[in-house]
Amino acid sequence: MKAYKIIVLAKQVPDTRNVGKDAMKADGTINRAALSAIFNPEDLNALEQALRIKDSFPGSTVTILTMGPGRAAEIIREGMFRGADGGILLTDRAFAGSDTLATSYAISQALKKVKDYDIIIAGRQAIDGDTAQVGPQVAEKLGIPQVTYVEEVQKIEKGKVFMKRRLERGVETVSCPIPLVMTVNGSAPDCRARNSKLLMKCKHAKTVTELQNSNEDYLHLYNDRPYLNIPEWTVNDIEVEQAELGLSGSPTKVKTVENVVLQAKDAKIISSSDNDIDELMRELIESHTIG
Amino acid sequence: MANYYNDNKELKFHLNHPLMEKIVRLKERNFSESGAFDYAPMDHEDAMDNFDKVLEVVGEICGDIVGPNAESIDAEGPQVVEGHVIYARGTSENIEALNKAGLMGMSLPRKYGGLNFPIVPYIMAADIVSRADAGFVNIWGLQDCAETINEFASEEQKEKYLTRVCNGDTMAMDLTEPDAGSDLQAVQLKAVYDEKSGKWILNGVKRFITNGDGDISLVLARSEPGTKDGRGLSMFIYDKRDGGVSVRRIEHKMGIIGSPTCELVFKDAPAELVGSRKMGLIKYVMALMNGARLGIAAQSVGVSEAAYREALAYAKERVQFGKAIMRFPAVYEMLSNMKAKLDASRTLLYETARFVDMYKTYMHIAEERKLEKEERDEMKTYQRLADIFTPLVKGMASEYSNQLAYDAVQIHGGSGFMKDYPVERIYRDARITSIYEGTTQLQVVAAIRGVTTGAYLKQIRAYEAAKISPELEHLRRTLIILTDEYEQAVNKVVGTDDNEFIDFHARRLVEMGGHIIMSYLLVLDANRDAIFAKSAKNYIRMAKAQVRANAEFIRTSDLSDLGSYKYEMQ
Numbered sequence: 001m002k003a004y005k006i007i008v009l010a011k012q013v014p015d016t017r018n019v020g021k022d023a024m025k026a027d028g029t030i031n032r033a034a035l036s037a038i039f040n041p042e043d044l045n046a047l048e049q050a051l052r053i054k055d056s057f058p059g060s061t062v063t064i065l066t067m068g069p070g071r072a073a074e075i076i077r078e079g080m081f082r083g084a085d086g087g088i089l090l091t092d093r094a095f096a097g098s099d100t101l102a103t104s105y106a107i108s109q110a111l112k113k114v115k116d117y118d119i120i121i122a123g124r125q126a127i128d129g130d131t132a133q134v135g136p137q138v139a140e141k142l143g144i145p146q147v148t149y150v151e152e153v154q155k156i157e158k159g160k161v162f163m164k165r166r167l168e169r170g171v172e173t174v175s176c177p178i179p180l181v182m183t184v185n186g187s188a189p190d191c192r193a194r195n196s197k198l199l200m201k202c203k204h205a206k207t208v209t210e211l212q213n214s215n216e217d218y219l220h221l222y223n224d225r226p227y228l229n230i231p232e233w234t235v236n237d238i239e240v241e242q243a244e245l246g247l248s249g250s251p252t253k254v255k256t257v258e259n260v261v262l263q264a265k266d267a268k269i270i271s272s273s274d275n276d277i278d279e280l281m282r283e284l285i286e287s288h289t290i291g
Numbered sequence: 292m293a294n295y296y297n298d299n300k301e302l303k304f305h306l307n308h309p310l311m312e313k314i315v316r317l318k319e320r321n322f323s324e325s326g327a328f329d330y331a332p333m334d335h336e337d338a339m340d341n342f343d344k345v346l347e348v349v350g351e352i353c354g355d356i357v358g359p360n361a362e363s364i365d366a367e368g369p370q371v372v373e374g375h376v377i378y379a380r381g382t383s384e385n386i387e388a389l390n391k392a393g394l395m396g397m398s399l400p401r402k403y404g405g406l407n408f409p410i411v412p413y414i415m416a417a418d419i420v421s422r423a424d425a426g427f428v429n430i431w432g433l434q435d436c437a438e439t440i441n442e443f444a445s446e447e448q449k450e451k452y453l454t455r456v457c458n459g460d461t462m463a464m465d466l467t468e469p470d471a472g473s474d475l476q477a478v479q480l481k482a483v484y485d486e487k488s489g490k491w492i493l494n495g496v497k498r499f500i501t502n503g504d505g506d507i508s509l510v511l512a513r514s515e516p517g518t519k520d521g522r523g524l525s526m527f528i529y530d531k532r533d534g535g536v537s538v539r540r541i542e543h544k545m546g547i548i549g550s551p552t553c554e555l556v557f558k559d560a561p562a563e564l565v566g567s568r569k570m571g572l573i574k575y576v577m578a579l580m581n582g583a584r585l586g587i588a589a590q591s592v593g594v595s596e597a598a599y600r601e602a603l604a605y606a607k608e609r610v611q612f613g614k615a616i617m618r619f620p621a622v623y624e625m626l627s628n629m630k631a632k633l634d635a636s637r638t639l640l641y642e643t644a645r646f647v648d649m650y651k652t653y654m655h656i657a658e659e660r661k662l663e664k665e666e667r668d669e670m671k672t673y674q675r676l677a678d679i680f681t682p683l684v685k686g687m688a689s690e691y692s693n694q695l696a697y698d699a700v701q702i703h704g705g706s707g708f709m710k711d712y713p714v715e716r717i718y719r720d721a722r723i724t725s726i727y728e729g730t731t732q733l734q735v736v737a738a739i740r741g742v743t744t745g746a747y748l749k750q751i752r753a754y755e756a757a758k759i760s761p762e763l764e765h766l767r768r769t770l771i772i773l774t775d776e777y778e779q780a781v782n783k784v785v786g787t788d789d790n791e792f793i794d795f796h797a798r799r800l801v802e803m804g805g806h807i808i809m810s811y812l813l814v815l816d817a818n819r820d821a822i823f824a825k826s827a828k829n830y831i832r833m834a835k836a837q838v839r840a841n842a843e844f845i846r847t848s849d850l851s852d853l854g855s856y857k858y859e860m861q
Binding site (some may be wrong): 017018062151192193194195196197199200203217218221225 | 345
């Protein structure tokens with residue numbers, strides 16, 4: 001039976017589901033200190049799909065790739081407790097302020113360095129930005145197909161992954177050749193809980209930076225048990241154009257932030273026809289939502 | 292997103308008891324397994340951190356899955372299809388979640404795939420699971436039958452069965468029969484050795500068997516034809532994969548509906564003998580029952596926790612006469628007494644679990660090397676304590692869980708009588724705790740030895756001698772006075788040297804001892820953490836009234852009174 005190399009793209013996000021009074025600062029930006037950092041919920045759905053493939057195809061590996069500050073290594077540990085084999089933390093000051101374009105650029109360059117992958121699985125979107133853009137952009141940049149809104153990986157046969165997609169008015173079953181990027185919907189099965197043995201086995205896993213900053217009593221472990229070392233990649237470890245990273249690589253600029261109470265009762269469906277899209281763009285520009 | 296461990300700081304408190312240092316060191320054989328197993332702890336802090344983290348997983352699964360499933364499981368229940376049990380959908384989900392999290396075989400050795408946890412964190416997990424669903428804990432918690440295999444079975448059997456338990460196989464203990472309930476000496480299920488297959492063949496009927504269709508069952512059966520008492524009984528392992536046992540029906544119960552209570556028919560079912568012949572009841576069932584009784588004590592405490600939380604939440608929310616009902620003295624007193632009983636039964640639970648840990652760990656070490664004299668003495672001390680504390684905590688905690696469930700319904704008023712609130716299920720689930728694994732009356736029969744031998748008194752005196760802060764001193768003074776009253780009552784009853792008179796007052800005496808012991812434990816808890824100050828104070832006030840009521844009853848009672856209670860059999 002074939003084994004697959006699976007990469008899960010995951011993000012550490014502020015827990016916007018438990019927003020208290022002090023969630024926003026006076027200037028309208030998020031008060032990160034007041035919100036706990038969690039594993040982005042749909043990325044957990046993605047991880048579960050990855051782990052199920054690993055269960056069905058023994059020998060497969062699951063690697064978590066995350067971009068973020070040093071503390072985002074927590075996401076990789078969380079993934080390891082649930083069955084991921086390890087992870088890579090992409091971290092550098094140069095990535096700060098990235099919008100989806102700069103983020104997908106950095107991630108895709110990291111994936112080019114990983115090189116050896118079959119299936120890339122990401123959550124549909126992160127609860128802090130709700131853009132749902134990074135997964136598809138990564139696929140574009142890698143030049144491989146993408147399947148969005150996946151609810152279930154049904155089977156993998158003859159180099160093709162069969163998936164059920166959850167769409168607005170029903171489900172669709174599609175197949176796609178490997179390698180591919182899929183983004184997983186929140187309606188997919190919840191991620192399994194942490195496994196006790198893996199938790200005890202992997203709880204000491206750390207990045208070099210974490211190791212340097214901690215009072216670790218068990219330094220010998222990091223030689224004896226290589227899996228405890230979480231690789232940390234900076235801009236120097238991947239091939240990148242500095243100008244395409246971080247703020248300078250991010251065309252998105254936040255103009256103002258305002259509180260909006262949604263009042264419209266029904267949604268407007270816009271088809272993918274050129275007409276509809278033109279009309280939508282016109283509307284967005286007129287309302288200064290864009291531009 | 293609820294977490295039944297993180298939201299309960301009392302649990303963390305009990306986990307971090309000072310005696311854990313020794314328990315963990317012994318259990319981990321001085322942390323010698325950390326080289327061989329990548330999940331074994333390096334030192335005490337590492338081990339404690341493991342317990343904390345794993346219990347957090349238990350708390351999360353219980354908050355997110357087991358708790359929310361309880362209602363539908365209660366409504367749906369298990370069913371029998373072609374002689375086998377089909378669990379309710381939620382039950383299967385719970386089992387799968389706990390298995391995937393590696394929470395089977397928690398206390399079993401690592402070489403079989405277990406976590407090698409002491410009893411204390413295992414019992415704590417049972418406490419948490421019970422709060423989520425008291426019926427489900429029966430299925431998950433029967434893993435403690437494996438402890439009996441670990442103690443008495445051959446290495447080959449351990450290898451075969453314990454490994455499977457750690458991988459998620461469920462268990463059952465098949466003791467009761469239609470004519471052998473509390474009196475297990477009357478067990479009739481027949482075991483005959485078959486020379487050809489080298490296996491024992493079981494025939495007969497078992498009744499009231501919790502999770503009777505479990506993967507691996509421990510079966511008490513009569514291996515010595517012609518015998519009539521406990522000396523003719525042996526213990527067997529029946530493997531469901533071998534076939535031969537079918538479920539005739541599932542009982543329709545008042546509570547713990549998700550837990551299938553089965554009537555089993557054994558028809559030439561092959562089985563393996565555990566340990567020595569004829570020791571089934573005398574030795575192995577006793578060990579099995581003690582483990583199970585501690586498990587029921589944990590279940591009782593978990594149910595009490597659930598009842599208290601439901602009552603508190605409702606009393607905060609429900610407004611009558613312009614204010615939340617918890618503002619009324621009649622209600623806040625009930626709530627505070629509930630909390631005091633909950634804290635009291637929980638502290639007794641973990642004290643007992645530590646005693647069991649100490650002696651059982653020494654017992655396993657004794658299989659590897661000869662114990663030093665001090666170690667042997669210590670093992671005996673803790674074994675004696677475990678033996679008298681186990682029936683005490685089973686009896687007291689289960690009675691309290693019933694009282695808490697009753698009061699929780701009462702606080703809900705008419706709504707509590709409806710099926711609309713979880714408290715109605717909790718009330719039904721609580722009822723069994725003081726019945727199975729030996730009724731409270733039978734726990735008293737076991738616990739009275741603690742009274743008559745002076746063992747409770749000795750332990751009470753040991754608690755009395757502990758160092759405590761000056762502001763708790765007045766509580767100790769009260770308890771010293773109550774202890775004297777207890778001693779007088781014991782002397783009076785035991786002094787008659789009349790067994791019937793001792794039996795007549797046994798429950799009163801055991802409860803008096805129990806109240807004083809739990810009071811002291813709460814004082815010691817309050818000494819370590821102020822969160823117990825209120826419960827210590829409130830419990831002791833209640834205990835004082837109870838001890839005095841019992842003392843007064845005994846003081847004015849003599850042998851000639853028994854006649855007015857007795858019935859003539861027609």
